[in-house]
Amino acid sequence: MQPLFRALTAVLAAGLLAGVATPGVLAADAGPPGGSSSAQESIDWKPCSQDATAECGTLRLPIDWARPSGGTFDLAVARRKATDPDRRVGVLLVNPGGPGDSGVDFAVRRAPSHFSGDIQERFDIVGFDPRGVGGSNPVKCSTKLLDQRPSAYPRNQAQFDELAEYNRALRQDCRRHTGPLFDHADTLSVxxxxxxxxxxxxxxKLNYFGHSYGTLIGEQYAEEYGDRIRSMALTANIDHSLGTREFLVSSAAAAEDSFHQFVRWCDRTSSCALHGRDVTAVWDGLLARADRGEVPDPESPDRALTANDITLFAFKAFYGPDWDELATYVAGLDAQKPSERSGSAEPRQVDPQTKAEPFHAVFCQDWRIRPKDHREYAKLTQAELRAAPHMRGTPRVHAAVAGCIGWPDEVNNPQHRLRITEAPKILMLHSRHDPANHFAWAANVHRQTRATTVLLPYEGAGHSVYGRSDCTRDAVDDYLTELRLPRAGSSCVPAGTD
Structure with a gap:
């Protein structure tokens, strides 16, 4: 878990290209579902610059699959070959989420510690940077304009109009710096x-492991190309059928639930830095002080933290969950006096002219979420706050929705109920107390696809699921390697209790 992150993009998306892109080759049109999808040549693999034990390459693909003879881009790819070739099952494609996380970085840097030895022995683990991310024609925007982003909480119609105008200007700026791919960054194209x-x-046939937003890639692949799947394991699932209000309110409820899990842990854990205190009262009081500008930022003492800064830190900590770190952080902030200022502000670094910023290019083309005016947006915000009074809504999804205000109504990949007809059984895992993706999302996806999915709940907290316990890891490993599924209705108990 990283220390205090300074911008929302650290929560919304992450990932830097780990390998070196090498000249790619043009792949043929993947075509409509049920059609042929053969590449003209194989990928030219070379050792990755960051870690020569992995291989990196690129694959040249159409920017617009509706016009495959038009412009192209190079898809960045990385591979770790199966360490026991005699027992090799096949290729395991992986995506760690975001949208905006780098599959290349995951395969090169994180896969060896993430996956069990059995998975590494039996699969070529292949990660790719989705279009618009990392080394795959990244979406770039002007750093100066990004730094001018107005509040995601407009107080009136004039401020709402200012936010919409800013989003339109930023969208045009990102399109200019990115090129034609910007208009085709949606998940269906991925x-x-x-x-x-x-x-x-x-x-x-492929094997696929997708986490968080990577589950949407898996779900939609199963819709389009279900007969080309051998196995698919999805953790922290996305429900792409949700409307705007459901999306916001359920996300807020997930964050609030994680806050209450933290409070309960602190009440029963003597090592918690807030143990023996009314944690909820301390938290609410801290946010109230932040509203008054009375909480110095320990990392930049000349700056006061906002309540949103603090809830963002907590939200990130819930991913672990890193409750001990959060308790220490909150206790430290609470102990400060309003006048305290220690040290000096770090010198401002010279920012590059552009910065990678893929999140909204993907999100706003995947979701038809466009509040039309301040009245509608205020009602949504009020519903969100009612669902999460202590977390003050959902830091991640509120900013995601705010970023789409003012975008064109047309959406490349709008929400819809999942329709999977030809895929084999797909394994879904989801934490009961996921801070970001509400458990109801997984339950709803499972209801939509009951004939083709098996849902295994993890009864504990946190966003990641696979390595949470022997139960979760073994369930995924047994399924991917042997196609052996857990018994219907079973679940995994919280880590440390089995």
Whole structure:
């Protein structure tokens, strides 16, 4: 868990290219579902610059799959070959989420510690940077304009109009710096890229592991190309059928639930820095002081923390969950006096002219979420705050929705109920107390796809699921390697209690 993150983009998206992109080759049109999807040549693999034990390459693909003879981009790819070739099952494509996290970085840097030895022995682990991310024609925007982002909490129609105008200006700026791919950064296009990658790897059927936003890639791949799947494991699932209000309110409820899990942990854990105190009262009082500008930022003492800064820190800590770190952080802030200022502000670094910023390019093309005026937006915000009075809503999704205000109404990949007809059984895992993706999302996806999905709840907290316990890890490993699914209705108890 990283210390206090300074910008929302650290929560919304993450990922830097770990390898070096090498010249790619053009892949043929993935075509419509049920059609052929063969690449013209294989990927030219070379050792990755960051870690020569992994291989990196690129695959040239159409920017617009509706016009495959038009412009192209290079999809960045990384691979770790199966360490026991005699027991190799096939290729395991992976995506760690975001939108905006780097699959190349995951495969090169994180996969060896993330996956069990059995998975590494039996699969070529292949990560790719989705279009617009990392080394795959990244979405870039002017740093100066990004630094001018207005509040995501407009107080009136005039401020709402200012936010909408800013979003329109930022969208045009990002389009200019990114090029034609900006208009085709949606997940459905990523799904078609992934099928072209499957073909370029020489695989008739793929295995896939997707986490968080990576589950949406998996879900939609199963819709489009279900007969090309051998196995698919999805953790921290996205429900792409939600409307705006459901999306905001359920996200807020998930964050609030995680706050209460933290409070309960602190009440029963003597090592908690707030143990023996009324944690909720301390928290609410701290946010009230932040509203008055009375909480210095320990990392930049000339600056006062906002309540949103503090809830963002907590939200990130809930991902672990890193409750001990959060308790220490809150206790330290609470102990400060309003006048305290220690040290000096760090010198401002010279920012590059542009910065990678893929989140909204993807999100606003995947979700038809466009509050039309301040009245509508204020009602949504009020509903969100009612669902999460202590967390003051949901730090992640509120900013995501705010960033789409003013965008065109047309959406490349709008929400819809999931329709999977040809896929084999898909394994879904989800934490009962996920801070970001409400458990109801997984339950609803499972209801929509009951004939093709098996849902295994993890009864504990946190956003990641696979390595949470022997139960969760073994369930995924047994399924991916042997296609052995957990018994219907079973679940995994919280880590440390089994």
């Amino acid at each position: 799904v078609r890229d992934m099928d072209a990658l499957r073909a370029a790897l020489g695989e008739k």
